[in-house]
Amino acid sequence: MAMTSDAALEAAPVEKARGYWATVARRLSRDKVSMACAAILILIVLAAIFAPWLGLADPYQGSMIRRLRPIGTPGYPLGTDELGRDMLSRLVYGGRLSLLIGILPVILAFGIGTSLGLLAGYLGGKVNTIIMRTIDVFYAFPSVLLAIAISGVLGAGIVNSIVSLTVVFVPQITRVAESVTTSVRSLDFVDAARASGASALTIMRVHMLGNVLGPIFVYATGLISVSMILAAGLSFLGLGTRPPEPEWGLMLNTLRTAIYVNPGVAALPGVMIFAVSICFNMLSDGLRSAMDIRN
């Protein structure tokens, strides 16, 4: 069957069809700001992971005679903290816990929230009402207050702060997932899939998931910075990590008293939190525009 109107398309060189995510990755790789942010994040993450092999000073070894040395002191490139511990070493080691409690709650909440939102959005009706109204109860509290309240009830500790932060983020991600699902649900291809006799679970897996994941993913990436700041806040209040464990939020707390003595050193943990948060935010923005493909 010859089709003149289609001749041009057919004559085009047959290239291997590029998947959606491959296109997004290609577009993202052309975005200089996003790539710079990604590079910084990868550097920080790698440094945290390989900290013991970097030849750094012992982050727990203090020295009473070398307390609060300023930045640039020979042997202590970033100075020392209030107990004379090497700041560079503590900042690198601190990334291990800070990044963990910054990222893990978001990953957990991403899984739980996407599942709940998908169910609520696809099934609609009573299921939607039950899930979304329950979520609204949590949503009514300011996230900082909710995180403090849950952590306070569960007690201090890393696992407990991860749990409390997950609980804080699930409602937000569920909200986004539900609204995206509802809009995709109304498209004809979902009805076509239903007309083929597929079960709700199959339709959600094959047809819904790939179409709702993108926007939720972008939103979740943005939450990582919030999570890091909340985690730092919990540690600051003594609800997260405990001394002498190096963790940025906790370090910010303990160095607080030295702010008039050595403001440069006292600000360093905050600088790290700020740098990582802003990188995740920029990356999330870049991802958003890379995924906004209009042909």
Added chain:
Amino acid sequence: MSTIEPLEDLGGPAQPLLAVNSLTKHFPIGGGLFAEKKTVRAVDDVSFAVAKGETLGIVGESGCGKSTTARLLMHLMPRTSGEILFDGQVVGYSLSMREFRRGMQMVFQDSYASLNPRLTIEDSIAFGPKVHGVADKEARALARELMGKVGLRPEVFANRYPHEVSGGQRQRVNIARALALNPRLVILDEAVSALDKSVEAQVLNLLTDLKREFGLTYVFISHDLNVVRYISDRVLVMYLGQVVEVGPVDQVWEAPAHPYTRALLAAMPALDPDKRTETPPLSGDPPNPIDPPAGCRFHTRCSFAEEVCGRVGPALSPATPGDTAPDAHLAACHMVIPGSGHSRAPAATEVAA
């Protein structure tokens, strides 16, 4: 050719493949604490039958309930009342929903929205067969075979995504997807309306060829009267959720019995510039289906309306009195009902004689 066996023909050629009795769909709206609860009567007491192997065209203005009817027939939304028989079987009782899905498929109007943007064309077509237990490899082979049948070279298109092909090609993919389950009846809901005229003609010819090859029955929904006339054996005219006229397409075109059908046909632009339409055959919008007019729903726009029209809703009656054939030309108008009280109605004695 297919790895999916078609559903068995149960009732023989005389039994309609699809019989619809008093199909009704009301959408409740409002009904808040203080707001009065209202209903949109999208489809109201619609009955018709589709014979095996025929093409039934459904025409009407936007919002007259054509697409709602399609979705009701597909069991994609629950109906308020009425029954739908597929080859004499009630879905959910003597015919399982799963089997019914194989027997009846649909092609949607929006060729882009009806394909998953994240699936390749091959995956989209192979999805249905896989749901019905065909192995992945065979389903893909079937998908490629069907792509050939609808005029898309598999080696070129199989791995493409919907946004990488043209509108006409996408609609071919949708047709292939509908055929993948080897259905007996295909509902084409404005399937060619969004296409260019030249592409539209190609797709219409494709549909005609496929119908012959697979022994299909079509329900062809469209607002384009020329297309409906070209492809349909019989035509059904809807107005505000009700059937106003139904009959063989030639009879309806040559002797439309309902004033609304006449207005629709008169509104068709003529190709001859000497026969251009000077006065609009029908003015204004259709009334609100939330609160449809009493009696005949068309009487507010009908130039023949009389007192009886606003009082009694006319039933579908033979356009030629006494015609009781299964494919008779019927119209819901007091002017064809003997003794209805309309001044233009045939005299009651004519029937008795």
